[in-house]
Amino acid sequence: MTSMETVFLNDPWWLILIKVVGVFVLLLTWTIFNVWFERRVLGKMQNRKGPIMNGPLGLGQALGDGVKLLFKEDFRPARTDALVFNIAPMLTAVAAFASWSVIPLGGPVRMFGIETRLQLTDLPVAALLVMAIAGVGFYGFVLAGWSSNGTYSLLGSMRATAQVISYEIAMGLSLVAVFMYAGTMSTSQIVAAQAEPINLFGATIALPSWYGLLLLPSFVIYYVSMFGETNRQPFDMPECESELVSGHITDYSGFRYALYFLAEYINVATVSAVSVTLFLGGFHAPWPLNGTFLDQGWWTLLWFVLKVQIMIFTVAWVRAAVPRVRYDQMMKLGWKVLIPANLAWIVLLALVRGASVHGWWADPIFIGILIVFLAAVVAAIWFSGPEPQPEAEPIDLDAEFDAFAGGYPVPPMPGQKLITAVVAEGTAEPAGATASSARRAATSNGAEL
Structure with a gap:
């Protein structure tokens, strides 16, 4: 039995049950808050008030919307596949909750006299498990459009399928650099590796080695892929109201519609939590508070929530500031920019890491080969630019x-x-x-x- 299994399998069953219920309640309350939070942020950025009427500062608005959906008439249109139509939203909602089973919310704490971690479990491939669960969640979108027997719903599900294939590849490749640098795919061990001081070319710097800074290209590509993965503006093509009404959820209402609404906001929190875990130090306090008493115990849960909330704020900021792009522009960005850039970055990082391990930097032959290779890459990029377009003929206004x-x-x-x-x-x-x-x-x- 490995040390990881020893840590995560020693909890009694009732403590595991308490943590499961705690994560479930946290996600539900966090979703209600994030709906209100996004509306308020958009209101401030667009020079309007947002929700202010129900409850203090409008906090009851999101809760009222959720209660309304629960009691709203829930009907199924004719000529739909009843079984698949009902299973699709449940599949998406279950996948949204399941991703949080391997995300570390905090460090070691004491609960009811037992030393435990604020994480349900961990696996040697926990980061890949999150990606796999996200892929399963998209089956709910595909099945919703197929079972609805409507044109708008089917087109929305087809767009969601093409979009997730494009941006999940880019998102998965952005994590490869993290795995190479950390030497593991375990979420808890990646967080622990980022708490170590930076080791740059043999010199130690007294700063936490957050991969968002050390692996900045990977973090930028992951951040852009977040919007394609969660169908958020400017990549909300599967349900853009100007073309497809509501896309794959056009025929849903009531509780089943609420499941999709809940899953969307949980997915935003999930991709934000993954970015915090893999790139922003996880639950550890930022410098210069790292290593102090504020970086231990229940304080770690506070730092995790604050980091994730900042990422959710940036998602709302992009929604307020960036217009929706065309579908062909979104697909071109995924296949022709993000994926090739990711592959080139991984090759370069592997070369640098291999040279550091084997001591190639002291070999002048290796340096010469590297310079020639970089020059060839720059030349290829320079000469493969867009072809000059012919000048447009002048318009004869008299004709x-x-x-x-x-x-x-x-x-x-x-x-x-x-x-x-x-x-x-x-x-x-x-x-x-x-x-x-x-x-x-x-x-x-x-x-x-």
């Missing part, structure tokens, strides 16, 4: 303009003249007009075609 030449009506530029065609005596129609409209115009003047 007649056919608004229907491309198949769709296009408004003319200022000064351009529309081409007109005489249909009947005293009647003129734009060129490209349909025969039916020409017939109506002629008939209204008493003429026959």
